[in-house]
Amino acid sequence: MGGDSDDRVCYVISDLHIGGDEQLEEIDFLDELLAFLGRLEDTDENAELVINGDAFGLWEFTQVEGLRKFDVLAETYPELFDQLRATGEQVDITLLPGNHDHELAAYEEYVERFAEYNVELVQAESLTRAVGDHVVHFEHGHQHDPNNRISEWGDPNSTPLGYYYNTLVTSRAGQLSDRGRYNWLKDVQAVTPTERMPVWLLSKYFYREMNPLLRYALLPFLLLFNVSAVLAVVAGLDILGVWTTPVTVTTAFLAQFGAAGTAVWFLLAVNVAITGLLLLVGIPLYLLRRDIRKTIDRFGVFETDLTVDAEAPYEDAAREIFAEKPRTSVYCYGHTHRPTMQSVDGGLLVNTGTWLKRLHRRDGLIGVLPPVFYPSYQLCAVRIAEAPDGLAVEYEPIQKPSPSPEELTLTERLLTLGRKPDTELPDRRVVGDEGRDVAPESEPEYAR
Structure with missing residues (x-):
């Protein structure tokens, strides 16, 4: 282990979110993670594995406290910890805390516990590594997220907004997930941003929990809502005698098809009647909501900014690091x-993604059906190594079958035909030596 930085190869993963109450303890990617660690154990490279935050879901443990959480992790995932020990005998493994496992920075005993499994826990907000003539800056990133920023690093009592969300919502979801028709609530951790939670719950209720007879009874109405809204207006014009031609022509046309035409006419009539009532109620409610919203904005009451920009804060942080430390080529x-x-x-700004399931929102093309959250995996490790033309950064995909065939209902699959998410990882990039000033600079003690 160790070795010269000139031939160092860094492998980086993050956001595993291992552990939590009840159903959250299930790891869908455990086999893939063990295989990846096993491959590193057999590598001939001068490799280091950097686990860049949120390896563990300590926030999601609400029934045990303190160092007992480590004991639960080791007891629940013996294969994982055994493999960490075996891999750590051959390559360096460095663990950096994130927000979900910030407690790792709060107790010195965690350093000793992880050292028993050949994992070096760095209780800092960030660390750097020299790779050839370049320096790579690592940090989890939550310090640039106001909802998850730790105000006092290393203080176990520092609890941002995200802490309460995960202890009150995420952990509770893990406790209740197996009570549903399907065990889907445990995927709450994959819902990002968290403001989508209500819509996700509505979607899963409609497609998973709702009585199938009721769902299929509602489908025609919801699918035809947009058409029915137009027809409701036309019907109103017919009743007022302003414009009767469309209704007359439609009635005559459907009459040609006998019972089938009558059934279609009845279906349209019911949809038009319900839609008309909703429009009559909905329009004034919309105007009232709009006026209330303007008043609230005018007085500045209840203004919140829960949606955090997923890019701009990190671009700014990278620019600052690159300016202050010219040898740094990768953030x-x-x-x-x-x-x-x-x-x-x-330089390069690189996000290592997650090993959790990802949920891609797909809104309906017609009607007012709830959106479908299409599941996928983008398991990967980022590999950073010196190359002849500079510092090379590339994503190594970890193959795992798509969960969509089992997790999407027939209705969801039909509504997302031709709309599957693009799960391709970014292409390999190289930071050329000419692009950065490589003058020597002092490094913190946790850099090597």
């Missing part, structure tokens, strides 16, 4: 669960 973070890579001021 590597996680937290947002979105594997992305972009150039910033001659």
Whole structure:
């Protein structure tokens, strides 16, 4: 282990979110993670594995406290900890706390516990590594998220808004998930941003929990809502005698098809009647809501900004690091669960994604059906190594079958035909030596 930085290869993963109350203890990617660690155990490279935050879901443990959480993790996942010990005998494994496992920075005993499994826990907000003539900056990224920023690093009592969400909502979901028709509530951790939670719950209720007879009875009405809204207006014009032609022509046309035409006419009539009533009630309610919203905005009451920009704060942070430390060529973070890579001021801004399931919102093309949250996996490790033309950064995909065939109902699959999410990872990029000033600079003690 160790070795010269000139031939160092860094592998980076983040946001595993391992552990939590009841159903949250299930790891869908355990086999893939064990295989990845096993491959590193057999590598001939001078490799280091950096686990860049949120390896564990300590916030999601509400029935045990303190160091007892480590004991529960080791007892629940013996294969994982055994493999960490075996891999750590061959390559360096460095663990950096995130927001969900910030407690790792709060107790010195955690350093000793992880050392028993050949994992070096760095109780800092960030760390750096020299790779060839370049330096890579690692941090989880939650310090740039106002909802999850730890105001006093290392203080176990520092609890941002995200802490309460996860202890009150996420952990409770883990306790209740197996009570549903399907065990779907445990996927609450994959819902990002968290403001989508109400819509996600509505979607899963409609497609998973609702009585099938009721759902299929509502489908025609919801699918035809937009058409029915237009027909309701036309019907109103017919009743007022302003414009009767469309109703007359439609009635005559459907009459040609006998019983089938009568059934269609009846279906349209019911939809038009219900839609008309909703429009009569909905329009004044919309105007009232709009006026109330304007009043609230005018007085500045209840103004909140829960949706955090997933890119801009990290671009700014990368620019600052690149300016202050010219040898730094890569700013590597996680937290947002979105594997992305972009150039910033001659360096690279790299997000390591997540090993959790990802949920991609797909809104309906017609009608007013709840959106479908299409599940996928984008398991990956980021590999950072010196190359002949500079510092190379590339995503190594970890193959795992799509969960969509089992987790989407027939209705959801039909509504998302041709609309599957793009799960391709970013292409390999190289930071050229000419793009950065490689003058020597002092490094913190946790850099090597």
